[in-house]
Amino acid sequence: MPQYFMVQLSSSIYNCSSTSTVHKKRENKCGRAKPHFTKTGKQHSRCISPYGLYPHNLTNDKFREECGVFGIFGHPEAANMTYLGLHALQHRGQEGAGICSSDGRQMFIEKSMGLVADIFTEKRLKKLPGYIAIGHNRYSTAGSSSLKNVQPILANFSLGSLAIAHNGNIVNAGDLRESLEDEGAIFQSTSDSEVMVHLIAHSKGENFHDRVIQALKEVNGAFSLVILRENELLAVRDPYGVRPLCIGQVDGAFVIASETCALDLIDAQYIRDVEPGEMVIVNEKGLTSYRALVSEKKAFCIFEFIYFARPDSYIFGGQNVNEIRKSLGRLLAQESGVEADLIVPVPDSGVPAALGYSDESGLPFDFGLIRNHYVGRTFIEPKQSIRHFGVKLKLNPVKKLIEGKRLVVIDDSIVRGTTSKKIVKMLRETGGAKEVHMRISSPPTVMPCFYGIDTPTRQELIASSHSVDEIRKYITADSLAYLSIEGLRSLVKNADDYDYCSACFDNEYPISFPGEHLEQMEFFFT
Numbered sequence: 312m313p314q315y316f317m318v319q320l321s322s323s324i325y326n327c328s329s330t331s332t333v334h335k336k337r338e339n340k341c342g343r344a345k346p347h348f349t350k351t352g353k354q355h356s357r358c359i360s361p362y363g364l365y366p367h368n369l370t371n372d373k374f375r376e377e378c379g380v381f382g383i384f385g386h387p388e389a390a391n392m393t394y395l396g397l398h399a400l401q402h403r404g405q406e407g408a409g410i411c412s413s414d415g416r417q418m419f420i421e422k423s424m425g426l427v428a429d430i431f432t433e434k435r436l437k438k439l440p441g442y443i444a445i446g447h448n449r450y451s452t453a454g455s456s457s458l459k460n461v462q463p464i465l466a467n468f469s470l471g472s473l474a475i476a477h478n479g480n481i482v483n484a485g486d487l488r489e490s491l492e493d494e495g496a497i498f499q500s501t502s503d504s505e506v507m508v509h510l511i512a513h514s515k516g517e518n519f520h521d522r523v524i525q526a527l528k529e530v531n532g533a534f535s536l537v538i539l540r541e542n543e544l545l546a547v548r549d550p551y552g553v554r555p556l557c558i559g560q561v562d563g564a565f566v567i568a569s570e571t572c573a574l575d576l577i578d579a580q581y582i583r584d585v586e587p588g589e590m591v592i593v594n595e596k597g598l599t600s601y602r603a604l605v606s607e608k609k610a611f612c613i614f615e616f617i618y619f620a621r622p623d624s625y626i627f628g629g630q631n632v633n634e635i636r637k638s639l640g641r642l643l644a645q646e647s648g649v650e651a652d653l654i655v656p657v658p659d660s661g662v663p664a665a666l667g668y669s670d671e672s673g674l675p676f677d678f679g680l681i682r683n684h685y686v687g688r689t690f691i692e693p694k695q696s697i698r699h700f701g702v703k704l705k706l707n708p709v710k711k712l713i714e715g716k717r718l719v720v721i722d723d724s725i726v727r728g729t730t731s732k733k734i735v736k737m738l739r740e741t742g743g744a745k746e747v748h749m750r751i752s753s754p755p756t757v758m759p760c761f762y763g764i765d766t767p768t769r770q771e772l773i774a775s776s777h778s779v780d781e782i783r784k785y786i787t788a789d790s791l792a793y794l795s796i797e798g799l800r801s802l803v804k805n806a807d808d809y810d811y812c813s814a815c816f817d818n819e820y821p822i823s824f825p826g827e828h829l830e831q832m833e834f835f836f837t
């Protein structure tokens with residue numbers, strides 16, 4: 312095995328003397344212009360490590376969700392409904408949340424770091440009157456993790472006020488920001504979404520709607536947006552349709568949401584998706600639609616089906632996520648079946664695929680790993696000396712079920728491999744499993760994402776530089792197999808109108824990005 316492989320994977324300590332932009336960005340995320348380690352060699356307790364937001368917590372070896380947006384027009388309890396919608400979309404972002412409402416004349420905003428249920432007390436919701444509201448759950452894919460980056464972003468400009476909530480990532484945000492700053496724009500946050508606010512304010516369009524279209528024509532990347540004005544709600548989806556966005560209706564009020572699970576919670580009826588490139592305007596006159604932005608191809612994020620979206624949601628033309636995940640498991644069993652006694656999912660995301668695998672293979676399914684749901688996403692291990700407890704804090708094997716058995720363990724993806732390695736070890740040593748066969752319901756993740764998902768750099772993705780067998784050896788599984796890319800594509804609606812981005816699996820990026828992102832694709836820091 313190459314030497315760099317061992318260094319890369321056996322330690323969570325990265326060389327912080329690096330001056331690369333990527334590294335600096337990481338340092339900035341923790342709010343300190345310092346390396347990740349103190350003079351005594353200890354990692355800052357609040358510093359973002361290469362493992363994401365949770366220092367020393369190796370249980371988060373996953374691509375990270377993006378953001379969730381919600382909007383409603385024409386409901387007497389608009390803010391309360393938005394609160395519920397955000398609650399249903401909590402899986403799309405847990406760093407912070409905000410709601411902005413309007414009573415037709417004035418706009419009101421409340422936002423904080425934390426989870427929706429903790430932020431929005433009855434008292435805070437009462438401060439959000441009106442019949443229109445938008446809301447946002449944030450997970451930072453661009454910009455640092457701080458209150459100033461929590462959305463919606465509310466701003467005043469020559470035509471009044473506007474608030475914006477964004478799911479996605481603008482790949483040319485750096486260049487746009489630079490030219491806006493050259494023209495005198497002053498930014499309040501480091502979020503790429505604020506660029507769109509400034510572009511709208513600077514746009515020369517005749518009216519507000521023209522301004523939004525003109526502004527968004529300059530933007531490259533993924534955006535599912537809800538925009539609030541004093542008396543109307545807008546929803547816009549980028550022309551590639553990377554992130555989902557749907558329209559619903561409840562009690563005559565129009566609702567916009569990232570996923571249909573947010574409609575279900577408020578008893579809203581799903582009407583249709585906001586189409587790629589479409590701008591929807593909802594005001595006193597009802598709902599109007601414009602084909603605002605055009606692209607030759609579409610690029611729905613295929614990873615939404617594998618991991619990001621909630622299983623009960625219907626996305627990208629009404630496809631149920633749970634059904635797709637189960638069919639991924641079925642196909643995985645066809646492609647790489649193995650003699651075994653029990654199918655065990657890595658909870659929770661591996662469950663539907665494991666059910667499908669069990670259906671297809673005829674092997675029994677059981678919860679041989681139990682997840683502790685109360686560890687919390689902000690869990691921080693107090694000392695490096697107990698780092699090896701990382702996975703155990705979240706998952707524990709059920710010895711009675713798995714002892715002496717040959718297991719097929721189903722997970723949705725392997726990112727760095729660190730968690731898989733610990734799971735295999737735990738199943739053998741604590742659970743007494745006889746054999747552990749890992750099956751992954753997606754192809755190997757070989758490239759980072761630039762369209763709104765927080766992914767590690769290419770060098771941290773184990774599959775970017777190692778064969779399946781090398782990964783198997785590293786995680787110490789008896790066998791390892793991934794779903795094929797052809798198999799994955801065959802299971803999603805793939806007519807002419809349904810094209811998908813699968814760049815993190817096949818390196819085919821549908822939306823070009825400027826050079827600043829290339830660093831993330833390098834193997835080593837310079």
Ligand code: SF4
Nearest residue numbers: 612614760812814815
């Ligand atoms: S690169 Fe992967 S995660 Fe990103 S949009 Fe494409 S499929 Fe989704």
